Amino acid sequence: MEVAHTAIIGNILELEWGKEKETNSRQKKVQSDSADFPEKKLGRQLDFTASFGGISAVAVVFPENPQSKQGMDVASLSPAAASVNQQRQPQIKQQVAATISVAAGQSHPLTTASSSVVADEMLLVIINADFLKYLLHLLKNVLFFLSLALFRKPESLKAKTRPNELNDGAPKKQKHSNCKHSRCLKLYCEYFASGMYCDECNCVNCYNNVEYEAVRRDSVGATLKSNLNAFRPKINSSSHGAKDNKEAGEVLMLGKHSKGCHCKRSGCLRKYCECFQANILCSESYKCMGCKKFKGSKERQALFHGDYANNMAYIQQAANATTTGAIGSSGYASARVSKKRKSQELLLGSTAKDPSVHRLGHLQQTNLIRTSIPSSSLSSMSVSRAGTAVGPSKLSYR
DNA sequence: GAGTTTGAAACT
DNA sequence: CAGTTTCAAACTC
Numbered sequence A: 001m002e003v004a005h006t007a008i009i010g011n012i013l014e015l016e017w018g019k020e021k022e023t024n025s026r027q028k029k030v031q032s033d034s035a036d037f038p039e040k041k042l043g044r045q046l047d048f049t050a051s052f053g054g055i056s057a058v059a060v061v062f063p064e065n066p067q068s069k070q071g072m073d074v075a076s077l078s079p080a081a082a083s084v085n086q087q088r089q090p091q092i093k094q095q096v097a098a099t100i101s102v103a104a105g106q107s108h109p110l111t112t113a114s115s116s117v118v119a120d121e122m123l124l125v126i127i128n129a130d131f132l133k134y135l136l137h138l139l140k141n142v143l144f145f146l147s148l149a150l151f152r153k154p155e156s157l158k159a160k161t162r163p164n165e166l167n168d169g170a171p172k173k174q175k176h177s178n179c180k181h182s183r184c185l186k187l188y189c190e191y192f193a194s195g196m197y198c199d200e201c202n203c204v205n206c207y208n209n210v211e212y213e214a215v216r217r218d219s220v221g222a223t224l225k226s227n228l229n230a231f232r233p234k235i236n237s238s239s240h241g242a243k244d245n246k247e248a249g250e251v252l253m254l255g256k257h258s259k260g261c262h263c264k265r266s267g268c269l270r271k272y273c274e275c276f277q278a279n280i281l282c283s284e285s286y287k288c289m290g291c292k293k294f295k296g297s298k299e300r301q302a303l304f305h306g307d308y309a310n311n312m313a314y315i316q317q318a319a320n321a322t323t324t325g326a327i328g329s330s331g332y333a334s335a336r337v338s339k340k341r342k343s344q345e346l347l348l349g350s351t352a353k354d355p356s357v358h359r360l361g362h363l364q365q366t367n368l369i370r371t372s373i374p375s376s377s378l379s380s381m382s383v384s385r386a387g388t389a390v391g392p393s394k395l396s397y398r
Numbered sequence B: 001g002a003g004t005t006t007g008a009a010a011c012t
Numbered sequence C: 001c002a003g004t005t006t007c008a009a010a011c012t013c
Helices: A002-032 A039-052 A055-061 A069-077 A079-103 A113-152 A155-161 A210-226 A298-302 A308-323 A337-347 A362-372 A375-386
Strands: A242-245 A250-253
Touching: none
Parallel strands: none
Antiparallel strands: A242 A250
Protein backbone atom coordinates (compact mmCIF):
# COMPACT_ATOMS: atom_id res chain seq x y z
CA MET A 1 0.00 0.00 0.00
CA GLU A 2 2.85 2.31 0.88
CA VAL A 3 4.51 1.57 -2.41
CA ALA A 4 1.33 2.39 -4.21
CA HIS A 5 1.04 5.55 -2.17
CA THR A 6 4.48 6.70 -3.19
CA ALA A 7 3.81 5.78 -6.76
CA ILE A 8 0.67 7.85 -6.72
CA ILE A 9 2.46 10.87 -5.39
CA GLY A 10 5.21 10.47 -7.92
CA ASN A 11 2.68 10.03 -10.68
CA ILE A 12 0.77 13.13 -9.74
CA LEU A 13 3.88 15.15 -9.18
CA GLU A 14 5.01 14.27 -12.64
CA LEU A 15 1.62 15.22 -13.94
CA GLU A 16 1.70 18.57 -12.21
CA TRP A 17 5.28 19.45 -13.09
CA GLY A 18 4.59 18.52 -16.67
CA LYS A 19 1.70 20.89 -16.68
CA GLU A 20 3.72 23.63 -15.12
CA LYS A 21 4.79 25.15 -18.37
CA GLU A 22 1.34 25.11 -19.80
CA THR A 23 -0.17 26.57 -16.66
CA ASN A 24 2.46 29.25 -16.56
CA SER A 25 1.75 30.43 -20.05
CA ARG A 26 -1.95 30.29 -19.44
CA GLN A 27 -1.69 32.37 -16.29
CA LYS A 28 0.57 34.83 -18.01
CA LYS A 29 -2.02 35.26 -20.68
CA VAL A 30 -4.71 35.83 -18.11
CA GLN A 31 -2.63 38.33 -16.23
CA SER A 32 -1.43 40.17 -19.25
CA ASP A 33 -5.07 41.03 -19.76
CA SER A 34 -5.14 42.69 -16.40
CA ALA A 35 -4.16 46.34 -16.57
CA ASP A 36 -3.93 46.74 -12.78
CA PHE A 37 -0.41 45.29 -12.38
CA PRO A 38 2.86 46.15 -14.01
CA GLU A 39 3.89 43.43 -16.39
CA LYS A 40 7.33 42.88 -14.89
CA LYS A 41 6.05 42.43 -11.37
CA LEU A 42 3.34 40.14 -12.55
CA GLY A 43 5.82 38.01 -14.35
CA ARG A 44 7.83 37.45 -11.21
CA GLN A 45 4.81 36.64 -9.17
CA LEU A 46 3.49 34.35 -11.80
CA ASP A 47 6.72 32.51 -12.04
CA PHE A 48 6.64 32.05 -8.32
CA THR A 49 3.13 30.66 -8.18
CA ALA A 50 3.56 28.64 -11.31
CA SER A 51 6.73 27.06 -10.05
CA PHE A 52 5.05 26.03 -6.88
CA GLY A 53 1.97 24.82 -8.60
CA GLY A 54 0.50 23.80 -5.32
CA ILE A 55 1.12 26.99 -3.38
CA SER A 56 -1.94 28.53 -4.86
CA ALA A 57 -3.79 25.36 -4.06
CA VAL A 58 -3.00 25.76 -0.39
CA ALA A 59 -5.58 28.47 -0.21
CA VAL A 60 -7.98 26.11 -1.88
CA VAL A 61 -7.26 23.14 0.31
CA PHE A 62 -7.54 25.23 3.45
CA PRO A 63 -10.43 27.52 2.73
CA GLU A 64 -11.13 27.64 6.43
CA ASN A 65 -7.78 29.27 6.95
CA PRO A 66 -7.95 32.41 4.85
CA GLN A 67 -5.18 34.00 6.91
CA SER A 68 -2.74 31.51 5.50
CA LYS A 69 0.12 33.58 4.16
CA GLN A 70 0.41 31.70 0.92
CA GLY A 71 -3.29 31.89 0.40
CA MET A 72 -3.33 35.62 1.01
CA ASP A 73 -0.40 36.13 -1.28
CA VAL A 74 -2.09 34.32 -4.06
CA ALA A 75 -5.33 36.15 -3.53
CA SER A 76 -3.50 39.44 -3.57
CA LEU A 77 -1.62 38.64 -6.73
CA SER A 78 -4.45 38.96 -9.10
CA PRO A 79 -8.13 38.09 -9.04
CA ALA A 80 -7.68 36.48 -12.41
CA ALA A 81 -4.86 34.25 -11.17
CA ALA A 82 -6.86 33.25 -8.12
CA SER A 83 -9.76 32.45 -10.35
CA VAL A 84 -7.62 30.20 -12.52
CA ASN A 85 -6.33 28.43 -9.43
CA GLN A 86 -9.83 27.89 -8.17
CA GLN A 87 -10.80 26.52 -11.53
CA ARG A 88 -7.91 24.08 -11.31
CA GLN A 89 -8.95 22.75 -7.92
CA PRO A 90 -11.53 20.20 -9.10
CA GLN A 91 -9.23 19.13 -11.92
CA ILE A 92 -6.33 18.37 -9.60
CA LYS A 93 -8.62 16.77 -7.11
CA GLN A 94 -10.12 14.63 -9.81
CA GLN A 95 -6.69 13.56 -10.98
CA VAL A 96 -5.76 12.56 -7.46
CA ALA A 97 -8.93 10.62 -6.97
CA ALA A 98 -8.50 8.93 -10.33
CA THR A 99 -4.95 7.91 -9.57
CA ILE A 100 -5.98 6.62 -6.16
CA SER A 101 -8.72 4.51 -7.59
CA VAL A 102 -6.46 3.12 -10.30
CA ALA A 103 -3.87 2.22 -7.71
CA ALA A 104 -6.54 0.64 -5.53
CA GLY A 105 -7.96 -1.31 -8.46
CA GLN A 106 -11.25 0.52 -8.51
CA SER A 107 -13.21 1.66 -11.49
CA HIS A 108 -12.90 5.22 -12.65
CA PRO A 109 -14.31 7.74 -11.79
CA LEU A 110 -14.33 7.53 -8.03
CA THR A 111 -17.37 9.16 -6.57
CA THR A 112 -17.53 8.12 -2.95
CA ALA A 113 -17.11 10.62 -0.14
CA SER A 114 -14.22 8.67 1.37
CA SER A 115 -12.19 8.89 -1.79
CA SER A 116 -12.79 12.62 -1.80
CA VAL A 117 -11.34 12.91 1.70
CA VAL A 118 -8.40 10.79 0.71
CA ALA A 119 -7.93 12.98 -2.33
CA ASP A 120 -7.88 16.05 -0.12
CA GLU A 121 -5.21 14.49 2.04
CA MET A 122 -3.24 13.43 -0.96
CA LEU A 123 -3.45 16.93 -2.34
CA LEU A 124 -1.92 18.23 0.85
CA VAL A 125 0.92 15.74 0.54
CA ILE A 126 1.44 16.79 -3.05
CA ILE A 127 1.52 20.42 -2.08
CA ASN A 128 4.12 19.76 0.57
CA ALA A 129 6.20 17.62 -1.74
CA ASP A 130 5.89 20.21 -4.46
CA PHE A 131 6.98 22.94 -2.13
CA LEU A 132 9.91 20.94 -0.86
CA LYS A 133 10.93 20.19 -4.41
CA TYR A 134 10.94 23.87 -5.19
CA LEU A 135 12.90 24.64 -2.06
CA LEU A 136 15.46 22.07 -3.12
CA HIS A 137 15.62 23.70 -6.51
CA LEU A 138 16.18 27.09 -4.90
CA LEU A 139 18.85 25.69 -2.64
CA LYS A 140 20.67 24.21 -5.60
CA ASN A 141 20.64 27.55 -7.36
CA VAL A 142 21.94 29.36 -4.31
CA LEU A 143 24.72 26.83 -3.88
CA PHE A 144 25.62 27.12 -7.53
CA PHE A 145 25.97 30.88 -7.43
CA LEU A 146 27.78 30.67 -4.15
CA SER A 147 30.30 28.27 -5.61
CA LEU A 148 30.71 30.56 -8.59
CA ALA A 149 31.48 33.47 -6.34
CA LEU A 150 33.89 31.45 -4.26
CA PHE A 151 35.84 29.62 -6.91
CA ARG A 152 35.97 32.14 -9.66
CA LYS A 153 38.21 34.30 -7.54
CA PRO A 154 39.24 32.49 -4.39
CA GLU A 155 41.69 35.24 -3.59
CA SER A 156 38.85 37.49 -2.65
CA LEU A 157 38.62 35.62 0.58
CA LYS A 158 42.25 36.12 1.34
CA ALA A 159 41.88 39.79 0.64
CA LYS A 160 39.90 40.10 3.83
CA THR A 161 43.02 39.56 5.84
CA ARG A 162 45.66 41.51 4.07
CA PRO A 163 48.96 41.24 5.86
CA ASN A 164 49.34 44.96 6.26
CA GLU A 165 45.92 45.74 7.52
CA LEU A 166 44.94 46.17 11.09
CA ASN A 167 42.84 43.30 12.14
CA ASP A 168 40.52 45.23 14.35
CA GLY A 169 37.32 44.11 12.79
CA ALA A 170 36.60 47.41 11.12
CA PRO A 171 35.93 47.39 7.39
CA LYS A 172 39.04 48.36 5.52
CA LYS A 173 39.34 50.45 2.45
CA GLN A 174 40.72 48.53 -0.46
CA LYS A 175 44.36 49.40 -0.87
CA HIS A 176 46.52 49.21 -3.94
CA SER A 177 50.13 48.27 -3.92
CA ASN A 178 52.75 50.60 -5.34
CA CYS A 179 55.65 48.35 -6.20
CA LYS A 180 58.30 49.97 -8.33
CA HIS A 181 61.26 47.65 -8.46
CA SER A 182 60.01 44.21 -7.63
CA ARG A 183 57.68 43.85 -10.64
CA CYS A 184 55.25 42.54 -8.03
CA LEU A 185 57.05 39.22 -8.16
CA LYS A 186 58.59 39.36 -4.72
CA LEU A 187 57.06 39.01 -1.32
CA TYR A 188 57.45 42.74 -0.92
CA CYS A 189 54.29 42.94 -2.95
CA GLU A 190 51.35 42.26 -0.72
CA TYR A 191 49.27 40.92 -3.57
CA PHE A 192 51.95 38.50 -4.62
CA ALA A 193 52.55 37.52 -1.02
CA SER A 194 48.93 36.67 -0.52
CA GLY A 195 48.82 34.63 -3.72
CA MET A 196 46.72 37.10 -5.63
CA TYR A 197 47.03 38.74 -8.96
CA CYS A 198 47.46 42.45 -8.66
CA ASP A 199 44.12 44.13 -8.84
CA GLU A 200 43.95 47.75 -9.92
CA CYS A 201 47.37 48.32 -8.43
CA ASN A 202 49.60 51.33 -9.02
CA CYS A 203 52.65 49.22 -9.59
CA VAL A 204 55.35 49.94 -12.13
CA ASN A 205 56.14 47.03 -14.44
CA CYS A 206 53.63 44.77 -12.81
CA TYR A 207 54.14 41.15 -13.78
CA ASN A 208 51.74 39.77 -11.24
CA ASN A 209 48.90 39.19 -13.66
CA VAL A 210 47.57 36.65 -16.13
CA GLU A 211 49.50 38.18 -18.97
CA TYR A 212 52.81 37.23 -17.37
CA GLU A 213 51.61 34.00 -15.85
CA ALA A 214 54.73 32.08 -16.90
CA VAL A 215 57.07 34.58 -15.31
CA ARG A 216 54.88 34.76 -12.29
CA ARG A 217 54.88 30.99 -11.93
CA ASP A 218 58.66 30.95 -12.06
CA SER A 219 58.83 33.56 -9.39
CA VAL A 220 56.40 31.65 -7.22
CA GLY A 221 58.53 28.57 -7.68
CA ALA A 222 61.68 30.41 -6.76
CA THR A 223 60.06 31.92 -3.72
CA LEU A 224 58.75 28.57 -2.58
CA LYS A 225 62.14 27.06 -3.14
CA SER A 226 63.70 29.42 -0.67
CA ASN A 227 60.81 29.23 1.73
CA LEU A 228 58.14 26.57 1.56
CA ASN A 229 55.86 28.58 3.81
CA ALA A 230 56.33 31.82 1.93
CA PHE A 231 52.71 32.04 0.88
CA ARG A 232 51.21 30.82 4.08
CA PRO A 233 49.62 33.35 6.39
CA LYS A 234 52.14 34.72 8.79
CA ILE A 235 49.57 35.09 11.49
CA ASN A 236 48.28 31.81 12.81
CA SER A 237 44.99 32.61 14.38
CA SER A 238 44.19 30.78 17.54
CA SER A 239 41.30 28.35 17.46
CA HIS A 240 39.81 30.35 20.27
CA GLY A 241 39.48 33.34 18.01
CA ALA A 242 39.53 36.90 19.17
CA LYS A 243 39.46 37.73 22.81
CA ASP A 244 37.33 40.64 23.63
CA ASN A 245 38.98 42.59 26.38
CA LYS A 246 36.06 44.69 27.39
CA GLU A 247 37.84 46.38 30.25
CA ALA A 248 40.48 47.75 27.94
CA GLY A 249 37.95 48.39 25.21
CA GLU A 250 39.92 46.45 22.66
CA VAL A 251 39.66 43.29 20.68
CA LEU A 252 42.80 41.29 21.09
CA MET A 253 43.73 38.50 18.74
CA LEU A 254 45.08 35.35 20.26
CA GLY A 255 47.02 34.51 17.12
CA LYS A 256 50.71 34.08 16.77
CA HIS A 257 53.19 35.37 14.25
CA SER A 258 54.85 32.44 12.54
CA LYS A 259 58.29 33.97 12.67
CA GLY A 260 57.82 36.75 15.11
CA CYS A 261 58.61 40.38 14.46
CA HIS A 262 62.07 41.91 14.56
CA CYS A 263 61.27 45.49 15.36
CA LYS A 264 64.06 47.64 16.72
CA ARG A 265 62.76 51.12 17.09
CA SER A 266 59.02 51.09 16.97
CA GLY A 267 58.43 49.26 20.21
CA CYS A 268 56.09 47.09 18.18
CA LEU A 269 53.50 49.79 18.61
CA ARG A 270 53.44 51.16 15.09
CA LYS A 271 52.20 49.83 11.85
CA TYR A 272 55.68 48.95 10.71
CA CYS A 273 55.33 46.02 13.07
CA GLU A 274 53.52 43.02 11.67
CA CYS A 275 52.36 41.98 15.10
CA PHE A 276 50.84 45.40 15.61
CA GLN A 277 49.15 45.19 12.25
CA ALA A 278 47.72 41.81 13.11
CA ASN A 279 46.74 43.07 16.53
CA ILE A 280 48.50 40.29 18.34
CA LEU A 281 50.73 40.37 21.37
CA CYS A 282 54.41 39.74 21.01
CA SER A 283 55.80 36.58 22.44
CA GLU A 284 58.98 36.08 24.39
CA SER A 285 60.36 34.14 21.48
CA TYR A 286 60.12 37.11 19.13
CA LYS A 287 63.26 39.02 18.34
CA CYS A 288 61.88 42.50 18.73
CA MET A 289 63.80 45.02 20.77
CA GLY A 290 62.21 47.26 23.35
CA CYS A 291 58.90 45.60 22.78
CA LYS A 292 55.91 47.39 24.25
CA LYS A 293 53.31 45.07 22.87
CA PHE A 294 52.78 42.59 25.64
CA LYS A 295 50.08 41.91 28.16
CA GLY A 296 49.94 44.63 30.78
CA SER A 297 52.02 47.12 28.82
CA LYS A 298 50.91 50.63 29.67
CA GLU A 299 52.21 51.87 26.37
CA ARG A 300 50.03 49.42 24.54
CA GLN A 301 47.01 50.20 26.67
CA ALA A 302 47.56 53.87 25.98
CA LEU A 303 46.60 53.14 22.42
CA PHE A 304 43.11 52.26 23.51
CA HIS A 305 42.53 55.11 25.93
CA GLY A 306 42.48 58.85 25.48
CA ASP A 307 42.96 60.66 22.21
CA TYR A 308 45.21 59.41 19.48
CA ALA A 309 47.63 62.36 19.47
CA ASN A 310 48.43 61.90 23.11
CA ASN A 311 48.85 58.19 22.68
CA MET A 312 51.17 58.60 19.75
CA ALA A 313 53.20 61.14 21.66
CA TYR A 314 53.47 58.72 24.50
CA ILE A 315 54.43 55.88 22.19
CA GLN A 316 57.03 58.04 20.54
CA GLN A 317 58.50 58.87 23.88
CA ALA A 318 58.56 55.23 24.80
CA ALA A 319 60.25 54.44 21.52
CA ASN A 320 62.62 57.30 22.14
CA ALA A 321 63.54 55.77 25.45
CA THR A 322 64.17 52.54 23.63
CA THR A 323 66.60 54.06 21.19
CA THR A 324 68.36 56.06 23.84
CA GLY A 325 69.38 53.02 25.75
CA ALA A 326 66.53 51.83 27.85
CA ILE A 327 65.90 48.87 25.66
CA GLY A 328 63.46 46.44 27.08
CA SER A 329 62.07 48.74 29.69
CA SER A 330 59.43 46.17 30.22
CA GLY A 331 59.58 44.19 27.05
CA TYR A 332 61.06 40.90 26.07
CA ALA A 333 64.19 42.01 24.30
CA SER A 334 66.49 42.59 27.22
CA ALA A 335 68.03 39.15 27.04
CA ARG A 336 68.58 39.29 23.31
CA VAL A 337 69.88 42.76 22.80
CA SER A 338 73.53 41.78 22.68
CA LYS A 339 73.05 40.28 19.25
CA LYS A 340 71.96 43.57 17.83
CA ARG A 341 74.28 45.78 19.80
CA LYS A 342 76.59 46.43 16.93
CA SER A 343 73.97 48.32 15.02
CA GLN A 344 72.56 49.86 18.14
CA GLU A 345 75.88 51.22 19.24
CA LEU A 346 75.97 53.38 16.20
CA LEU A 347 72.90 55.08 17.48
CA LEU A 348 73.15 54.81 21.22
CA GLY A 349 75.21 56.66 23.73
CA SER A 350 77.54 55.32 26.37
CA THR A 351 74.66 54.02 28.44
CA ALA A 352 73.83 51.53 25.78
CA LYS A 353 77.41 50.44 25.55
CA ASP A 354 77.33 49.20 29.10
CA PRO A 355 76.40 45.51 28.89
CA SER A 356 74.93 45.67 32.33
CA VAL A 357 72.15 47.84 30.98
CA HIS A 358 70.77 44.91 29.03
CA ARG A 359 70.68 42.73 32.08
CA LEU A 360 68.76 45.20 34.15
CA GLY A 361 65.56 44.07 35.65
CA HIS A 362 62.23 45.60 34.93
CA LEU A 363 62.29 48.18 37.66
CA GLN A 364 65.83 49.26 37.05
CA GLN A 365 65.17 49.73 33.38
CA THR A 366 62.04 51.68 34.07
CA ASN A 367 64.12 53.97 36.23
CA LEU A 368 66.57 54.27 33.41
CA ILE A 369 63.85 55.52 31.16
CA ARG A 370 63.02 58.15 33.71
CA THR A 371 66.58 59.35 33.87
CA SER A 372 67.05 59.29 30.14
CA ILE A 373 64.00 61.36 29.40
CA PRO A 374 63.76 65.04 30.26
CA SER A 375 61.61 65.82 33.23
CA SER A 376 59.24 67.82 31.06
CA SER A 377 58.71 64.76 28.95
CA LEU A 378 58.13 62.70 31.99
CA SER A 379 55.43 64.99 33.19
CA SER A 380 53.70 64.83 29.86
CA MET A 381 54.07 61.09 29.92
CA SER A 382 52.35 60.81 33.23
CA VAL A 383 49.66 63.16 32.04
CA SER A 384 49.21 61.06 28.95
CA ARG A 385 48.86 57.99 31.05
CA ALA A 386 46.08 59.70 32.95
CA GLY A 387 44.38 60.42 29.65
CA THR A 388 44.23 64.18 30.19
CA ALA A 389 44.18 66.29 27.06
CA VAL A 390 47.61 67.67 26.38
CA GLY A 391 48.95 69.01 23.13
CA PRO A 392 51.02 66.60 21.09
CA SER A 393 54.58 66.52 22.23
CA LYS A 394 57.22 67.74 19.84
CA LEU A 395 59.62 65.20 21.20
CA SER A 396 60.67 62.67 18.70
CA TYR A 397 62.37 59.36 19.22
CA ARG A 398 64.65 60.14 16.34
C1' DG B 1 53.59 65.36 -2.23
C1' DA B 2 58.39 64.78 -1.10
C1' DG B 3 61.44 63.02 1.97
C1' DT B 4 62.47 60.00 5.95
C1' DT B 5 61.98 56.00 8.81
C1' DT B 6 61.03 51.38 9.45
C1' DG B 7 61.22 46.39 9.31
C1' DA B 8 60.46 42.39 6.23
C1' DA B 9 62.39 40.21 2.30
C1' DA B 10 66.14 39.30 -0.50
C1' DC B 11 70.75 38.83 -1.11
C1' DT B 12 75.71 37.79 0.02
C1' DC C 1 73.24 31.69 10.14
C1' DA C 2 74.57 36.53 10.33
C1' DG C 3 75.27 40.80 8.16
C1' DT C 4 73.98 43.88 4.41
C1' DT C 5 71.07 45.68 0.86
C1' DT C 6 66.69 46.35 -1.29
C1' DC C 7 62.08 47.24 -1.05
C1' DA C 8 57.51 49.16 -0.13
C1' DA C 9 54.68 50.81 3.49
C1' DA C 10 54.27 53.91 7.31
C1' DC C 11 55.13 58.10 8.80
C1' DT C 12 56.55 63.19 9.13
C1' DC C 13 56.76 67.67 7.55
